[in-house]
Amino acid sequence: MGETTPGARWQNWARTASSRPVRVEHPRDVAELAACVATAAEQGLTVRAVGAGHSFTAAAATDGVLLSLDAVDAIEQVQRRPDGTTLVTVGAGIRLAALNGALAALGLALRNLGDIDRQSIAGAISTGTHGTGARLGGLATQVVAARLVTAAGEVVETSPTHEPELFELARLGLGSAGVLAAVTLETVPAFLLRAVEEPWPLDAVLEQLDGPDGLVDGNEHFEFYWFPHTRRALTKRNNRVDSGRGLNPLRRWVDDELLSNTVFEATNRLATAVPAVTRRLNAVAARSLSARTYVAPSPQVFASPRRVVFREMEYAVPRAAVRDVLAEVDRWVESSGERLPFPAEIRFAAADDLWLSTAHGRETAYLAVHQYWRLPHERYFSAVERIVAEHDGRPHWGKLHGLDAERLAQLYPRFADAQRVRAQADPTGVFDNPYLTRVFGPRT
Numbered sequence: 272m273g274e275t276t277p278g279a280r281w282q283n284w285a286r287t288a289s290s291r292p293v294r295v296e297h298p299r300d301v302a303e304l305a306a307c308v309a310t311a312a313e314q315g316l317t318v319r320a321v322g323a324g325h326s327f328t329a330a331a332a333t334d335g336v337l338l339s340l341d342a343v344d345a346i347e348q349v350q351r352r353p354d355g356t357t358l359v360t361v362g363a364g365i366r367l368a369a370l371n372g373a374l375a376a377l378g379l380a381l382r383n384l385g386d387i388d389r390q391s392i393a394g395a396i397s398t399g400t401h402g403t404g405a406r407l408g409g410l411a412t413q414v415v416a417a418r419l420v421t422a423a424g425e426v427v428e429t430s431p432t433h434e435p436e437l438f439e440l441a442r443l444g445l446g447s448a449g450v451l452a453a454v455t456l457e458t459v460p461a462f463l464l465r466a467v468e469e470p471w472p473l474d475a476v477l478e479q480l481d482g483p484d485g486l487v488d489g490n491e492h493f494e495f496y497w498f499p500h501t502r503r504a505l506t507k508r509n510n511r512v513d514s515g516r517g518l519n520p521l522r523r524w525v526d527d528e529l530l531s532n533t534v535f536e537a538t539n540r541l542a543t544a545v546p547a548v549t550r551r552l553n554a555v556a557a558r559s560l561s562a563r564t565y566v567a568p569s570p571q572v573f574a575s576p577r578r579v580v581f582r583e584m585e586y587a588v589p590r591a592a593v594r595d596v597l598a599e600v601d602r603w604v605e606s607s608g609e610r611l612p613f614p615a616e617i618r619f620a621a622a623d624d625l626w627l628s629t630a631h632g633r634e635t636a637y638l639a640v641h642q643y644w645r646l647p648h649e650r651y652f653s654a655v656e657r658i659v660a661e662h663d664g665r666p667h668w669g670k671l672h673g674l675d676a677e678r679l680a681q682l683y684p685r686f687a688d689a690q691r692v693r694a695q696a697d698p699t700g701v702f703d704n705p706y707l708t709r710v711f712g713p714r715t
Contacts, residue, residue: 293333293334293335293336293337294311294316294335294336294337295336295337295338295339296336296337296338296339297339297341297342298338298339298340298342298343299342299343300342300343301343301418301420301426301452301453304338304340304343304420304450304452305420305424305425305426305452306424307336307338308338308420308421308422308424308450308701309423309424310424311335311336311701312422312423312424312699312701316335316336317333317334317335317336317700317701317702317703317704318333318335318336318337318338318450318701318702319331319332319333319335319336319337319338319446319702319704320337320338320339320340320393320446320450320451321337321338321339321340321394322340322341322363322364322366322390322391322392322393322394323366323389323390323391323394325387325389325390325391325394325669326394326398326669326670327582327583327584327669327670327671328668328669328670328671328706329704329705329706330398330445330446330668330669330704330706330707331394331446331704332704332705332706333704338450339364340362340363340364340391340393340450340451341364342364343362343363343364343452343453344361344362344364344365344366344369345361345362345365346359346360346361346362346373347360347361347362347453348360348455349377355459355460356457356458356459357377357379357457357458357459358415358416358455358456358457358458359374359377359379359455359456359458360416360453360454360455360456361373361392361453361454361455361456362452362453363391363392363393363418363451363452363453363454364391364392364393365391365392366388366389366390366391366392367384367387367388367389367390367391367392367395367574368388368389368570368574370392371384371388371570371574374458374461375461375568375570378460378461379458379459379460379461380458380459380460380461380462380568380569380570381410381413381456381458381459381569381570382407382413382458382459383401383402383403383404383407383408383409383410383413383492383573384402384410384569384570384573384574385400385401385402385410385573385574386402386573386574386575386577387574387575387577388570388573388574392410392454392456393446393451393454394669395410396409396410396411396414396442396443396451396454397411397442397443397444397445397446397451397668398443398445398667398668398669399411399443399627399628399629399667399668399669400669401618401620401629401630401637402492402573402618402620403492403493403494403618403619403620403637404491404492404493404619404620404621405487405488405493405590405619405620405621405634406491406621407491407492407620407621408620408621408623408625408628408630409443409620409623409628409629409630411442411443411625411628412623412625412628413456413457413458414442414454414455414456414457415430415431415455415456415457416428416429416430416438416454416455417429417430417438417441417442417451417453417454417455418451418452418453418454419437419441419448419449419450419451419452420449420450420451420452421448421449421696421697422449422696422697422698422699422701422702426452427449429441430455436688436692437449437692437696439625439626439627439685439688439689439692440626440627440689440692440693440696442454442625443625443626443627443628443668444626444627444689444693445668445706445707445710446702447689447693447696447697447702447707447711448692448693448696448697448702449696449697449702450702461568461569462511462568462569463511463512463513463514463515463566463567463568463569464491464492464509464510464511464512464566464567464568464569464572464573465509465510465511465512465515465564465565465566466507466508466509466563466564466565466566466567466572467506467507467508467509467562467564468505468506468507468508468562468563468564469505469506469562470503470504470505470506470557470558470560470561470562471495471503471504471505471506472502472503472504473497473501473502473503473504474502476495476504476506477594477597480593480594486506486508487590487619490508490509490510491509491510491511492507492508492509492510492573493506493507493508493509493619494506494507494616494617494618494619495507495616495617496614496615496616496617497597497614497615497617498553498554498556498557498614499553499601499604499611499613499614499615500549500550500553500554500604500605500610500611501550501553501554501557503554503557503558504557505557505560505614509572509573512566514566515565515566516565516566517565517566517567518563518565518567522563526563527575527576528576531575531576531577531579532576532577532578532579535579536578536579538552538556538612539579539612539613539643539645539646540645542610542612542643542646543612543643543645543646546610547610549610549611549612550610552612553611553612553614579643580643580644581613581641581642581643581644582641582642582644582648582652582671583639583640583641583670583671584639584640584648584652584655584656584666584667584670584671584672585616585637585638585639585640585666585667585670586637586638586655586656586659586664586665586666586667586672587620587629587630587635587636587637587664587665587666587667588635588636588637588638588659588662588663588664588665589633589634589635589636589662589663590619590633590634590635590636591634592636592662593617593636593638595662596636596638596658596659596662596664597617597638599658599661600615600638600640600654600655600658603654603655603658604651607650607651607654609650609651610646611642611651612643612646613640613641613642613643614641615638615639615640615641616637616638616639616641617636617637617638617639618636618637618639619634619635619636619637620634620635620637621634621635622634622635626683626685626686626688626689627668627683627685627686627689629665629666629667629668631665631683631684631685632684637667638655638659639667639670640652640655648671652671653673656672656673663681663682664682665679665682665683668710674710675709675710675712676690676709676710676711676712677712679710680712689711690711690712693711694714700714
C-alpha cells in the first residue's frame, strides 16, 4: 500500500538499462551539476538525474551519464510571508522524510503528502506524486519556483512569471526539459491531524462518497483500500485539530510494523504458494482490521512504513466515474480467476491547471492497483487499463502503464505545448531515454 519495487534503486537501473558502462556522477552543488551536464552534452552522451530511484518505470534510466542528486539536498532560503505561508527553497535531491523533519524544525509543513516519504522532492514532483483531499492538489501544485539546469549546462530560474512555460515542465515533466537543482515550496504552519481508520462495508463507502457531508468533501483527506474478492474496505479520514491523543507506541508498532509488514508479507507468500486460499485470506484480513483513532503531526499521519514489495499501476479518472470503474474492476476480478492478495487504493484530488498533471482540468479519483512481486501482474493490470480507458484514465507518470504519446495527447489538453517546450529546451535529446521517447513521442 505504498510505492516500492525490487531493484528500483538507480544502481540496478544503470546495470539493466544500459548496453555500455554508465558514468555515475555525484555533484555537490548546482555549479557541479551544470558542469556535469555541459560536459556530457559536449561528449554526445545522454543524461538522466535520479533521486531515490523510487519510480516503477525506467524514467531515470540512461546509457550515458547518471546524476545522483543525493548531495544536492540543503535548505537554502526561508521566506516567511504576511499571509502565514512560508516559501522554502531546498535542494532537489532531499528526501521527503528529511524535508519533513527540516520543515518541522522550522514550525512548517507541506499542505499535503502522499503515503510514502522515501522519494526525493525532485522525483516526487516530476512524476506527479499526490496525496488525497478533494480540495488539495498534488505535490507539484505546492511548487512556486524551480531552478533548472538546461541541456546546454545553463542554470535557469523559473516561476509562473519568469520562463513560465519552462516552469511547467520543471515542476512536472519527468526531467524532460532539464535537471532540477532546487525547488521553492509554499509551506504552511505545522499542523496536527486526527486520523480515523475504520473497516467499512464497501457498499456503504460508495453510497456515502459524495455530498457536502460525504466522505470525500466532508473530510480534508479521505481514502480507502478495497480488498479484492470481498465487499470490504478500510477507510482513512484525516482532519486538522488543535490537540489530541497520540497512538500508543506499542499499538503503532503492532499495526504498522507487525501486521502491515511482517504478517502481510507472510500472507502474500502463502497466497503465492497456495492461490486457492487468497479469497479467504482477504476476507479474514478485511474483517480482522481494528479501528483506530489518533492525533499526530501531519507527516506522521500521511506516511507509513511499507516494506512488502509489489508492482503498482495507478490511473486518474474523473471523480464521478469512480463507482463505475470499481464495479467494472470487481466484475473482472470475479470472472477472471485471478487471485489478488493486495488491496486497491482509492484517493481523491482537486482539479488543477498543470499541463501534465493527472488532475488537469477535472476533479479526480485515483485507482491504484497492486500485485505482490512474486505473482504475475500483467493480466490484471492490462484489464484495469482497458477499463479506465473507457473513462479517459490518465496514468501516474512514475508507475507501470502501457500508454504512449499518441494516446496521452488525447488525454491532456496541453500535451502539444509540453512537447513543444521539451523540444525547445532540449533540441538534441540530451535528456532522452526510451521511456521519455515513448510518452512524449520521437523527435521530429
